[in-house]
Amino acid sequence: MTFVIAMPCVDVKDKACIDECPVDCIYEGERMLYVHPDECTDCGACEPVCPVEAIFFEDDTPQDWQHFTTVNAEFFADLGSPGSSAKLGPIGRDHPVVAALPSQCAL
Template sequence: MSMCERPDGCTPCVRLHSTCQDATKPNRRQFVNPSGLRDTEGRRRRGARAATSEEELPVTYVIAQPCVDVKDRACVDECPVDCIYEGARMLYIHPDECVDCGACEPVCPVEAIYYEDDTPQIWADYYRANVEFFNDLGSPGGAAKMGVIDKDDPMIAALPPQA
């Protein structure tokens, strides 16, 4: 097992060695793995993708309805690659910047974060909302420098107040 070569010790990086992965999710909940896409600890196997439609969208995790008007941000603090952006009413995971480490999912206090193929059917539309939020934004390369983005996906913007 290789370790980071950083002289200052363990800091978040995109390499996510197994020791770092274990440290970032100490309270991981039990997972269901009917598709065989996950390893024995619940992490998605590299390159494993669930077939969701003819036009597959590139999202690893989905933030769903429980986050609307709550935006707790525990997931933002936990994300080692700064890929969780804050919209006006909810948080969104950038599909191209997420490295699929799984650090965000167990720390969400409202249980709004799901693996894309494990999202409850009632919230299936949030998958597309997470992708389409970034259509105009592109890939800014990190949420911290963007701050709060004063927009939401139209589906989210149309929801009645949740809190």
């Protein structure tokens, strides 16, 4: 099991979770943040600091956002396991599902 970042993060990217994560397993895409499922230790430090409540334990992810479990995992398909988001820095892309979403920014 792992934690999952879901829809409320899209176009927000507060990054408080990145600062709180002791293993640097939260990576920055263009429009949202992603938890690396193989690097996450399930400590839960990220969940309470998210201002938009976008982080869920995998089994507790709301039904409408269950597909974000796959979205988070597939984001790393070509990256493998870099071992540290701090070393890698922002990744200049998003998962295709996220990239295709309409802007979540208020006009």
